[in-house]
Amino acid sequence: MFYSFVYQNIAFPLHEIIRGRKTHLYLRRLEESQWKPLWEIQSRQWRALQSLLHYSYQRVPFYRQLFDSLAITPDRIRCPEDFQQLPILTKEIIRENRSRLVSPHYRGKNIVKSTSGSTGAPFEFEHSIDSWCWRTAAAMRGYSWAGAFEGVRHVYFWRPPLKPLGRVAEAKQTLHRFFQRQKFIDCFDLTREGFARCIEEINRFRPVSIIGFAMPLYALSKFILDTGAAVHRPASIISAAERLYPQQRETIERALGAPVFNTYGSREFMLIAAECERHEGLHLSAENLYVEVIKDGRPAGPGEVGDIVITDLHNYGMPFIRYPVGDLALATAHQCSCGRGLPLIADVVGRTLELIATPQGRLLPGQFFTGMMMHLSDIKEFQVIQESLHELVIKLVPGNGSISEWTLKKIRNQVEQAFGQQVRLDLQIVSDIPRSKAGKFLITQSKVTAALSLSAFAEQRKER
Template sequence: MYTKLVSSVLFPLHEQLKRHSSVALRRELESSQWFNTDKLAAIQLHKLNQFMLNIAQHVPYYRGLFADLGLTPGQFQSVSEIAQLPLLDKATIRNAGQLLRADNAGPLSLFNTGGSSGQPLQFMVGKQRKSHDIAAKWRATRWWDVDIGDKELVVWGSPIELKTQDRLKQLRDTLFRSQLLPAFAMSEQHLKGYIEDIRRFAPTMLFGYPSSLSLIARYAKLHNITMSDLGIKVAFVTSERLFENQKALISEVFNCPVANGYGGRDAGFIAHQCPQGGMHISAEDIIVEIIDKLGNPLPAGEVGEVVVTHLATAEFPFVRYRTGDLACLGTDLCPCGRHLPLLESIEGRTTDFIIAADGTTMHALSLIYVLRELSNVAEFKIIQESQFHTRLLLVMQSDVDNASIDFIRRNFHQRLGDIQLDIEFVTQIPREKSGKFKYVESKVGVTWDYA
């Protein structure tokens, strides 16, 4: 009864006050997910043409781009014609700056993300994009027979969530029965407290990084703490690659299925797993292309880089945005009956753990978010040589200033303790043999056995 009150009354009221259209959009998505492939493709093409007309008229960057290319917006005959437009990467977004902001944009929120590429990025998000992302996630949540208002335990590390734990948000979380645990510090003391919090709260669903949830699960298993009797229906994981051993451990300890999600703050909510195992793309809002090393689109079944066009980002467009992740488009339909296209073989980047001087195991994002705060950092790599020695490679967009360096040192020492921190300024940071970027490299083995 309480879940129904939240999902049908309190949360819709919350979204209405925030001027979000997520409630109506979720209803539309729950209908369109059953449309056949041709009808979904027609909807996507119509939205794409409307999107192109919009950004060509109101976004200076794309107004100039269409003119330079000699293209008439809004006249694509197929979605594949989007390949006539250039790829968008973080460097292009940084260089374009305010030229990517629509002249008719409503209120926009500034987001910072370095992602796992190690390249900090600032971009703007409007209410339309937020509404679509909320609706897509909400739809996927309901696939697992849980809803907004069911007890949710979140293990997360974004400063957007952690810095806004004011009374109003605490009240909202209490009403919606959502509890947040920070994923930054994962010491034995914290893990013991997390276990106690989870048992006390008895959530219906879990949400978090796969590395963090698996670490909690491993601690519970090592200490013979029963977590299988809480009635947890599903554990949603996202933001990192989900490994099979993590999935098996989380499922075993919490006695629930693990639902994988793929996306990001920049690219949006891209795909989510249904109970039958298919990673369904939110195709009503997002166009996913797979490209080879030369930027050429690849057919379904072939692995390449994931490129995303989010059709609800007209106020600050993401068009053919390079995620840096590897995957392929599925060649078959999911047995669940939904005709949403599938994403397979996702090789998203992974986030390492690091060890503080006092032995605390910490999520690497605790350091990454420090660097994300600095707009003059173009690229970075954190190398933990030992428990007491860390190197930081920095590629700067502008001249080095003492205030930025002091900021980095102060925050790194707050998190890592009394260590030697060497900051090295370089012009380029080499990639791995695979061509992917590893933004954190730890040479310190993490010991899971706390006994």
């Protein structure tokens, strides 16, 4: 308690001041604004949106041209209905116009990141340092609703890094985690030994909060219930990075004896929405993000599912205006009984990357495949379908008419390294990949790890 008090009130603000960042100030602002009534939050949000539009028009070449081609200026955008007339900023547009989307004033000063695209091809994007402060503050506030305050002990039941870090970066990370009292446990090892090790670590570290992927948390919980293993009870569990099904929530709560808080975020924006202690939906990070749920080109009504389209209000370094994340949300007009004015979405119902299981009982994140395809220029789109534990189909759409033997061999080698030789790999070259009405498809899809068939997965492993 004392440590987290000192961390939150002295060490963290001091650290931010020394680094010339304002995260601690934004956090204080967000803690206050969450209790404002909805109309006030929305009117502040609208002012922030207008500032962003004006800035983008005046300073960012891509938007100047876009507004000119539409023969409008930001002054003409006076209400949400006007704003909805602006075109969607797709990942393809970002890929083709990246340098024109970066504000010249921020060039070379932004943080550069990469993410997977909705068509299975990763792309790079940038955000300003100030935007980093805002998004970090929004994440800190959202996690605090689950009691996961900075400086209290957290266990991250998380995926191992996709690429090994350098020695200096690793030392820095270890130090950082030590001061933040975070412990990372590999959640992709679904063997009995993996679970036993995980429980041992949780019992030793005694976290206040456990943060993890929904599916591995569920698998661990099943293991705890099946074996009757004694596990330290945290105060809360935060489900992140994956869709959380009601059955999973119920099982996790029963096994770990603590409430589950669902959250939704993305690499492009960090925390987009999170549940508070009332669990009546996910509160949007509305001071940092302007979030629309769009169905057939119009806002989805309560009870309707639509595409999540986001405008990042503080990323002046590379403005994202009306960007579809690639996920679907269930819209609601409900106001949470907690008293926070922040608007809600009822649930996030679609994600484009599913975890894939290996015959060795490990899980691979969808990013394993997007990372692999990133450097293969003769592949335009791809889709991975795990039909069974021993059968993997990868559909490939050629970039320039054909795919080289070298590329196919490279894919085969990498899949074999990760899955071993017991997996039959079927590489199919196709002209296109069928999409949903919203223009999306699951980039990685597993019929093995699909939440409800998890027990079948365990059975299959036992049979071997």
